[in-house]
Amino acid sequence: MKKALLIIGMALCILSCKEEAKATVEPMSDVIKETVDDDNNSIRKDGESTVLIEEKPIQKEKSVKQLKEELTAKGFQTFDYIDEKTQDTILMQQYFIAFLKRGMIRNQNEEEANRLQNEHLAHLGKMYELGYADISGPFGDDGNIRGITIYNVPTQKMADSLANSDPMVQAGRLEIEIHPWWAAKGFSLR
Template identity: 55%
Template sequence: MKKILLTVLLMGWAGAVMAQDSMEIAEPEIFTMEQGDTTYVMQKYFMVFLKSGPKRSQTKEEAMEIQEKHLAYLQKMAEQGKTSITGPMDDAGEIRGIVIYNTATAEEARTLAEGDPAVQEGRLVVEVHPWWAAKGSMLK
């Protein structure tokens, strides 16, 4: 009986360790680049173009409600560290805005972008592109 109990406990412990390993969060891809006496840590980000979607015939009030949810969602992504910068375009073109996602994979960036209420409502669609930048870069 003790052997059975010990075996069950060991199996449970091994399963917990394996589950913990599989739950590790993937890190974004990086590499270092030297230029003169400066070493840059380059990171792959994912640039998401938010483009006009097929469903843009909402009333003004409905569109404003969707926009409020869209902005709240982007704020939440920023607070969670999932985005690095976001902003709208300043013209009436097909691309309505850009979001730089700080994720390990394009699939994760796409999943997060598609969770945006404006995308779910069809006002926007997403186009995802990998993009390299020096980690911690700032706009000037």
């Protein structure tokens, strides 16, 4: 990122100096002495005015209280607690984990099974894009439970409805088993 900003800055400097072309060539380090300010993606040239290259929107992080109020207003179940180690307030949210289990109807031919798989993946992608599902994926074995989807919706009824609209479920190739599941809001996998 710093190299890209430096190159852009150099190009701007060269273009601005085009009218005052010199007969001699000076080393580039003598012509341009710039510093890159990563906090706001700007380039400063030896104390002169700042040229803004890319403006980052400043987003103030919501407080746990604000986030909890928003989620509660949307019908989500939440609770919070104080982490003893960090003294941070941790907001827990109820999600719904759907286990996609091997269904009773598995006699589709290869072409039909492939079509259903493509529709299944498109459905899961749509759930993610719409913000209804946060994580989906298959298990790595050939067991009865084929995969999971974690739904980020306020009710089990809604999660059940979304999960059962999956083309693989509708065809009977997969069955759904849903359970409420709690996770800390904003934490990520590592």
